[in-house]
Amino acid sequence: MRLRHKPWAKEKIANYPQYVIQNPEQYNGNWKELFENNNPVHIEVGTGKGRFVTEMAKANPDINYIGIELQESVIVAALDRLIEAELPNVKLLNTNGEDLQKFFGKADVDRIYLNFSDPWPKNRHEKRRLTHESFLRIYEEILKNNGEIHFKTDNRGLFEYSLVSFSEYGLGLKYVSLDLHKSDFEGNIMTEYEEKFSAKGHPIYRCEVIYS
Template sequence: MRNKPWAIDYLESNDQFVDVNNNYSKKIKEFFSKDQPLHIEVGTGMGNFITTLAENNPDINYVGIEIDKNVMIRVTEKVVDLGLENVRLVLLDANKLMDYFNENEVDKVYLNFSDPWPKNRHAKRRLTHSNFLSSYKQLLKENSIVEFKTDNRGLFEFSLISMNTYGMKFENLNLDVHDDEPETNIRTEYEEKFSQRGHKIYWIQASF
């Protein structure tokens, strides 16, 4: 996506929906009008997943985490257009999740089509590496779910091993989501694209 020099100005002008400057660090509940269960998506893509979830589940608060300010513009536009009061967005590096959220504050984590970082030397950047799993465990309430989808077989296999080694319990494994697609599945923009190319979609739901 092309760099937009005005991106930060745009996001800051929509600060009722987007936290660019860590204003709600350690107090995310104050960012919402209602105190409800809290789900977060780490890496929002273009925002179709989180906005659809929020429309379908008005009794849950959603936080979209995204590091790319240009991508965040697209997500913000969707949230603003839909007037979603139960979605808030945070411009944040996923490595800093525990600097932003409190322990045992989150009810569910979604990881959708994360960057696979295919080179071995970049393994620690994968969002299912043990370093990230440690953060999710801290911020999640007991027995809460991490839900992960990818079209990348290498990342899927890495994630299975990483989660298993960490001691997570697999609640659901699906090696081809679209073969018998659950009614609850919400397709992301990337999911539609990769599926049309004939890629299988892998899905993991696991708890600590």
């Protein structure tokens, strides 16, 4: 689907620095200072329009959430959600997931969410998949000991690839579901894509892995 360009997005993002952090490098190792508490930090790489991260923040006020999204024309929708909800435990970063080490130091992050990431199905694009070894190495640099990745997708090929990638990297598998919405998993919060795909009858695949 072609992304609709919003020429006003950059200015709007700049007008809300309390929600979209303008210079996240300065908080590398100091995110607790920004949130003004010692609560765990969970990040979502590819937060899209922000439904997941904002609903998670509402459900878990004792956890700090950071949504990361590269596309300005997309992240403004997440910004609108935050403006309406006025959640103190959510921040947004308008940046690339490849740059996480610039913004987060060792053990800054307790959990990473990867929801409905681009599957990049062609072999020549394998390194762009957010569950490729190169990204797993980046995540390891910013996660605490026993930090976790929670991964959801409707793409079976990407899910199978990711399970192999996690295993080969030596990550421990905590949970796996081949049809999340027919499982006994409780407390699932859907993303926009998840709602769309599940309405079409697509099974949703989910797993949790741990760095130990």
